[in-house]
Amino acid sequence: MSDNAPTIQATHLDKFYGKFQALKNVSLSVQPGERVVICGPSGSGKSTLIRCINGLESHDAGKLVVDGIEVFEGSPNLRQLRQEVGMVFQQFNLFPHLTVLENLTIGPIRVRKIPKAEAEASARKYLERVRIPEQADKYPSQLSGGQQQRVAIARSLCMETRVLLFDEPTSALDPEMINEVLDVMVDLAESGMTMVCVTHEMGFARKVADTMVFMDNGEIIETGPPSQFFTQPKTERCRAFLEQILVH
């Protein structure tokens, strides 16, 4: 793989759930270090797209190459791919039977085969980075939603992935906790991590996105830099959507 190859290259992806078409001819290219924010009304296929990128869902047609690995159902390389592409979920999906520290180290220890002491040292470093080093020995259920989501972000960081996918990371949070998570994400974006983020937080998008993507009904309707995307959307549907979420 040459250095200037895109990190994520999706070409003409189709995805069906029974008869319902969740993705229609979706093409998207993400360069190394690029921050892409995907927005759109619910049911527009944003989450499906992001879940296809690390193989949690499989596309039915088209080609998807992530970090030089072609993604398809039953690919023997999926595990290798997932070690390079981290995912942060709307519902955090922390492991409730493990402490925060164990949540962070189980991947490095079991999957990457890193010695325990080393994994713990790096886990503490990342907890510091998401600003909750003092919670290392608690269980997820003892933390607030915002703290849990920051642990989930740290869990992905511990895998030293090159790409981070965010699937509506703040949608399940109480309003007063959204900012603490967004702050961490801004910090990550500034460090040069390649990020693909599904979110409705337009303030965040404006601040960090290199590219905005608007989806509706399984299609990518519009793509562009935030400067143009927010002030002069090209399409009527995108304008209507932005008006709805920006007015309030």
Added chain:
Amino acid sequence: MAIYAVVVSVIVYTAYNGSQSMGYNWQWYRVPDYFYTLTDEGFQWGEIAIGLIKTMEISGLAFALSVALGLFVALLRLSQLVVGKAMAVVFLELVRNMPLLVLLYLFYYVLGPIFDLDRYTASILCLGVYHGAMVSEIFRAGIKAIPVGQWEAANSIGMSQAQAYRFIILPQSVRFMLPPLTGEAVNMIKSSAIVSVIAVAELTTIGRNIISDTYMSFEIWFTIAAVYLVVTLILSIASSAVEKHYASAG
């Protein structure tokens, strides 16, 4: 509880009355000797105690087998393998729709001569297979009770299917599985009595043997029933303690 006490006293009263009217000769004083004897030759376990140990041994080994088999069948059924799934379903349907007694005869009279199984081994295998089918359904339900997000999180950090089961899914399933598993252990002890039909010398067989020697059918059957009751009650109490422990561990 009150209703239970009433029912029990009615049964006891009826049995007592009935036995009086048929002139039954109660010999309760002879029963303790069947648990243990203390003579000049020293302490000796009695026949009932030995039978109980045999029952526990058979049930314990068969239970270990049923847990191993149950886990295997449950994982097979939940796997993506079409053939594996089909095999698991066929196994489950075959075992669950067959009377335990018939399954035991199959093991002892059909598989026994073919594979040279003695009655003791045949009993353990039969009970293990029969309860393995039940246990596999318990495992399956426990595994299915874990939210799909846990699988996705495990997969997204690069875990294989086996690693996800071992480190993420099964440890969380245990709390869903333990209560019905102890229930199944109780069932195992109770159904182990059926191996007396092929004359394995466990508690029920011993009871029958003592009666054919002494004709004390009332005392011995009451005693045998009480022994089963005590053992299964102890198990149930232990299981609710474990359950409480898990509930408080959050």
